[in-house]
Amino acid sequence: MNSTDPSTSALLIVGHGSTVNPDSAAPSLVHAAAIRRRRIFGQVACAFWKEEPGMRDWPFLFDESIRDVYVVPNFISEGYFTRTVIPRELEMDGAPGAVTPRPDTGQRWHYCEPVGNHPSMTELLLRRAREVAPSVPERETSLLIVGHGTGLNDNSAVAAKEQAARIGAMGQYARVLSTYMEEPPLIADWAKLTDTPNVVVVPFFISDGLHSYQDIPVLLGIESEITASASERLRQGEVFMQNPRHLHGRNLYYASAIGTEAQFADVIVEQAGAGSV
Amino acid sequence: MIIGQIIVRESANGGGELRHRDDLKCADGELTLHTDPEDAVGLALYDDAGAYRPLKTAPNLRHGWRMVLADGAAARLALDSFYPGRRGAFAAFQAGRLHPTPLRETLGRQTGMYRVTQKITEEQIDALVGSFCRSDGGCLRTILWKRDTAGAAPSSLLPSEKFDPTHDQSGQTREQFASFVPLLCQEACNLLVAKARAVVKGKSSSGKE
Structure with missing residues (x-):
C-alpha cells in the first residue's frame, strides 16, 4: 500500500x-x-x-x-x-x-x-509469559503454548509448534512445548508433560473467547466446569484468572490470549x- | 431519516443526532450523550436487559442514549456499527447492484460443521425462517432472497410486507420523516445458517457457535 x-x-x-x-x-x-x-x-x-x-x-x-x-x-x-x-x-x-x-x-x-504468521508473535508470546509470571525463575519453569488443533486442517497446529521451537531454541525456559485442545500433546495432560515446579500456559489464540477463557481452564483443572464468559464475568466485577494456581504440587500460571495485546x-x-x- | 430502530436528525454538514425511535419524545437531558461514533459498537452490544445482541438487526436496540456527531463521516461510521453493511446494501439496491443469493445456494456452499445444513427439509426451512426472521421479535430486515433458484418464498409463515423494501419492518409510523433506509437482507446471515444446523441436528441450539 x-x-x-x-x-x-x-x-x-x-x-x-x-x-x-x-x-x-x-x-x-x-x-x-x-x-x-x-x-x-x-x-x-x-x-x-x-x-x-x-x-x-x-x-x-x-x-x-x-x-x-x-x-x-x-x-x-x-x-x-x-x-x-x-x-x-x-x-x-x-x-x-x-x-x-x-x-x-x-x-x-x-x-x-x-x-x-507475523515475526513478532514469538516476542509477544514471551512477553505474555513474563507478564503472567513475572518473578518465577525461567530455568525452573516450563512454558506451554496452547493451540487449537483440529482434524479439519493439519496447518492449525503448525503455528504453535513453530513458536514453541523458536522459544525453546532461546534456552531461557527449562522446557517449551506446543500443546493442543483437540490433538496430542493435549493441554489436559500438562502435569504429565512437565516436571518443573512452575508451569506457564499461554494460549496462542486471538481472543479470550470460548476456547481460551472457558474451555482451556477446564482442561487445565483451574475450573471444574465451564464458567461464564470473560465479558460476563467482567460485567459482574470479577477479574481475569488469578495466578498462580496450585495444582498437582506445581505453580500453574495461565495467561490471557495473545491477540488481546x-x-x-x-x-x-x-x-x-x-x-x- | 429512519434506519431500523434509529432516528437520524441530520444537520447541514451530514452530521447530526442519532437516538432510538422510542426515545423521540425524551428530553435531551434524559438520555446519555455520546459524541464519539466509536461508542456505537458498545451501544449495539447489549439489549436493555443486558443480553448480548449477536444479531444487530434484531428489534432489541438499547434505549436511553443519544449520539451527536460532528459530520457525515462520523454519522456513517456510527450507523455502520449499529447496522453493519446495511447502509451500503441499500446504496447497492438503489444503484441496481444488489444481487440476492437463494438460501439453498448459501447452504450449498457450506463446508465443515455447516455442511450438514444442506440436509434441511423444506418444512424445516419454512418453520425456521418464519420464526427466526420474523420482524416481530426476530429481525427487522426486509428479505430479498428466495428459498431456491426456482424463486420459492423463504417462508409461508411471513407476511408479504416482510419482502417489501418500502415497508417499515418496525411497524411504526414514518410519515413525519424525510427518508427511510430499509435494512435489506440480500442473503441468509450466519446466524440463520447456524440455526439451520441446529434444526438438522435436532438441537435447540448448537452451543459452541
Missing part, C-alpha cells in the same frame, strides 16, 4: 466472531478502532464468520472512493479459515498476496497473511503492507 494514496485504501480485518458472546470479536473491533484513529487508511472495517457484518457483506463495507482494500485475517494460523472459508465468502483469490479485481467498483482487494494493531497494519507507523 506504500505506493498508493492512503485515503483511497481501506483495511478489512476478518475475525471469527461468536453468536454466544462478544469476546471473540472484541479484539478485532478494538484494533480496528485503534487503527482508525491513526488515519493511515481511508476506511477500516471488520467482517466476521459468525457475526455481523458477515463476510458476504463485503460489497457494502467500503465507499466508492476506496480503490484498494487490504484483507488481513485476524487468525493465529493458516488453515481451514484462511485458505478455504475466508476466500470463499469474500469471493477472493485466497493465495497470500493475491489481488482480486472487483469489476463493479474497480476496487482491488488484496489478500494478506494472517496475523499469526494492543501491539496486535501494529501487526495487523504491517500484515496489510503499510509498514511500521
Whole structure:
C-alpha cells in the first residue's frame, strides 16, 4: 500500500466472531478502532464468520472512493479459515498476496497473511509469559503454548509448534512445548508433560473467547466446569484468572490470549503492507 | 431519516443526532450523550436487559442514549456499527447492484460443521425462517432472497410486507420523516445458517457457535 494514496485504501480485518458472546470479536473491533484513529487508511472495517457484518457483506463495507482494500485475517494460523472459508465468502483469490479485481467498483482487494504468521508473535508470546509470571525463575519453569488443533486442517497446529521451537531454541525456559485442545500433546495432560515446579500456559489464540477463557481452564483443572464468559464475568466485577494456581504440587500460571495485546494493531497494519507507523 | 430502530436528525454538514425511535419524545437531558461514533459498537452490544445482541438487526436496540456527531463521516461510521453493511446494501439496491443469493445456494456452499445444513427439509426451512426472521421479535430486515433458484418464498409463515423494501419492518409510523433506509437482507446471515444446523441436528441450539 506504500505506493498508493492512503485515503483511497481501506483495511478489512476478518475475525471469527461468536453468536454466544462478544469476546471473540472484541479484539478485532478494538484494533480496528485503534487503527482508525491513526488515519493511515481511508476506511477500516471488520467482517466476521459468525457475526455481523458477515463476510458476504463485503460489497457494502467500503465507499466508492476506496480503490484498494487490504484483507488481513485476524487468525493465529493458516488453515481451514484462511485458505478455504475466508476466500470463499469474500469471493477472493485466497493465495497470500493475491489481488482480486472487483469489476463493479474497480476496487482491488488484496489478500494478506494472517496475523499469526507475523515475526513478532514469538516476542509477544514471551512477553505474555513474563507478564503472567513475572518473578518465577525461567530455568525452573516450563512454558506451554496452547493451540487449537483440529482434524479439519493439519496447518492449525503448525503455528504453535513453530513458536514453541523458536522459544525453546532461546534456552531461557527449562522446557517449551506446543500443546493442543483437540490433538496430542493435549493441554489436559500438562502435569504429565512437565516436571518443573512452575508451569506457564499461554494460549496462542486471538481472543479470550470460548476456547481460551472457558474451555482451556477446564482442561487445565483451574475450573471444574465451564464458567461464564470473560465479558460476563467482567460485567459482574470479577477479574481475569488469578495466578498462580496450585495444582498437582506445581505453580500453574495461565495467561490471557495473545491477540488481546494492543501491539496486535501494529501487526495487523504491517500484515496489510503499510509498514511500521 | 429512519434506519431500523434509529432516528437520524441530520444537520447541514451530514452530521447530526442519532437516538432510538422510542426515545423521540425524551428530553435531551434524559438520555446519555455520546459524541464519539466509536461508542456505537458498545451501544449495539447489549439489549436493555443486558443480553448480548449477536444479531444487530434484531428489534432489541438499547434505549436511553443519544449520539451527536460532528459530520457525515462520523454519522456513517456510527450507523455502520449499529447496522453493519446495511447502509451500503441499500446504496447497492438503489444503484441496481444488489444481487440476492437463494438460501439453498448459501447452504450449498457450506463446508465443515455447516455442511450438514444442506440436509434441511423444506418444512424445516419454512418453520425456521418464519420464526427466526420474523420482524416481530426476530429481525427487522426486509428479505430479498428466495428459498431456491426456482424463486420459492423463504417462508409461508411471513407476511408479504416482510419482502417489501418500502415497508417499515418496525411497524411504526414514518410519515413525519424525510427518508427511510430499509435494512435489506440480500442473503441468509450466519446466524440463520447456524440455526439451520441446529434444526438438522435436532438441537435447540448448537452451543459452541
